[in-house]
Amino acid sequence: MSENSLDIRIVSISATERAVSMRLPFQFGDTVVTETAEAFVAVKIETRGKIFNGLSAQLMVPRWFDKRPDQTNADTVNTLRQSILQACKSAKGLSGPTAHICTAINTGVLEKMPKVTPALAAGFGPALVEMALIDAVCQAAECNFFDGAHQDIFGLTERAGPGLSERMISQGLSSIRPKWTMQIRHTVGADAPLYPADAEPLVNDDGPVALQDVMDRTGISAFKIKLKGNVDNDLKRLMAIAPLLEHCKNLAVTLDANEQYSADAFPVFLKGFQSTSTLAKMRDATLFIEQPFAREIALETEISNDTGTLPLIIDESDDHDGSFAQAWSLGWRGTSVKSCKSVFRALLNFCRVQHFKSEGHEAFLSGEDLTCQPGLCLQQDTLMGAAVGIVHTERNGHHFAGGMQGASNKEISQITQRHSDLYDASGARPALRIDSGHIKFESLNEPGFGSSRSLDVSNDTQILNK
Template structure:
């Protein structure tokens, strides 16, 4: 096809960004992030050339929470894999649609990752989630470059006129004769609510502030609600401290009700346990406990995220059938391929979290599968900043049934948005709890 591309050049770069305040999740505290950027030049069959940009925060604490290897070692290994995988992509001389190229290049990840960990003398194999993270900037750059070369949105290049194969090779027989354009909107939603993260260390009111940051940004949840007009709150919970979790949800709900937006606002909460719950009974006990101390908190919960261990095959007893009778439960860390999606459904999960940090191709495919199997869908980020936040937002804005997006980079690392907020002010200057995703309508991935 004339729209097929080949890689002509690739460049990678790593930049470091400290957080303005530490973030705690899953028992871990993170104080900064590295961003790996890929610039990829491609050429189409018709001879058109363009450069695509892909970047992602290298969240090793999330993708490789090792008890054996140090955080510095896991970060270094992921970044080395990303750079070597990009170099291998250039050498492979693969041609085709970005979806097909990404599928081919994904087969190189495990062998290269094994080389990286062996050379570094690490006593643990790199998890599949970390491998997906390492490849994600390149995937974004490929899709972005194809769209720019053809002068249109990458989300308009997903039908049979542009892709050589239907979805059967990627998603199985249920998708024979079907293409991604059936599951992806060609135009982004005009605006979407943004989920604001309430980290485990984040102060809710002035009484919780031990030492002010003093950088001009809001210091508390109450202040963020007033400044940004928030309506959607993602609450990080302990998962192993029932009383604390119950109190935290109730207190967040109280702060929301006492804000200028008031109790009549259609508040939406998501609860993120980051795999710390022993079983589904903990979630049920927590929800029942919240109901006893708060009249309105449970009615505001939109979904629960990844309550128990990410290794579903290792812990098949961790089912979610009872919780999903109450509200949607989505997998995040567990979702690494089609097999894990099917296993999660067997275990009672009723939704999935899409993330650009797992790869653009993977996100599109899982978004299609979720819609086909009528699963709850949300899009979350990895404290994305700048270009990678815009990429995550564009993904959310083009996937039907996604009602809101997550964007906590502005809270923890606003300096990482410098320059981008002037190009897309409606994505960073928030006053009514929404972001103007309709701005992400340029060629490529929209940014």
């Protein structure tokens, strides 16, 4: 156990939500999201005789955690609510190092959720509680998240096991340093408009809609393009996007199949992608392809020469702490980090990557976005990504969800003024301040995790089973 680890006791915990209507329909995988809710967990801890508060936020995105065909968008969001409630129940009265508490919460939730619940969905509530505890513990230690992780005030060395020793964890965490800028990788939705003439005008919204407008206003040159699992249609979509990227300097591209490809169809797509001359620049700039296969088979699928012509990473399959190591042994070369899947898991996978690299192997993490809208959700997720060395992170919540929905005007004003390096409040709604494709966020350099001080969730809707 780390000598810097803090013992804490959970005094109280609660969960609330705010309704969110998407400013733009967001299509990925087999669903279109037009509305959902953002969940908040508030926790009060006691350590060293003093009380500290912590807060976390995540959008409850339909049909990403749970893609069972018999579940509607609303059904899958209700499953996430159930996971949050079970996590809060499991957390009450627990004491010890933060990582130890979070292990107990996760175990308790997995035992109480219906057995048919996908592990990714069951883990959503524990991840939210974990983030709130991180916020409170960093405030108790009077340090920012980078320093808290560097010093391991959470007791993460407890998670050591086969293939991940205490020494590997300590060495990895000790290499974490503050980083206050990051490149943005813009999400091109499956049916998102490419040119202004293709876009429907929005009411009371002066933000960009079409891809061309996004590029002109922000200088973004890194893109994540959604695929739908149909070879011909996906190649046509890429060919339609390619002219817009032709003159990008320092172009970076990733492709995301959201589990939509079969093992037979994916090599056919790769062959077409490799051989289509009009996709040459895009292909040369493509860094990896994300989760082409369903989670049910991905961790049983060995990556062959046919499927591994570009590095593949897991995303939806990353539903437990050992998933990346399992995938890596099969030829997958990376995994995504998302705060909704566990910040501690991201830190542990960072330690794995550092170890793999030290032995001369290829391994990497990617920063992907679960529709983090501006505010605490985006701030916490950004700090996590920066801590584990992400160079460019996907950001789509600010584009599809919009700006701080559900927050009061007072809260929006406080956040945008306190973090004017990160947000632009000059338009009809608060927006990310993106300059030459990058964001800056040194204003988050304060005790805690993501600067939760401006938020008041006391009047929000209490999360209930629906």
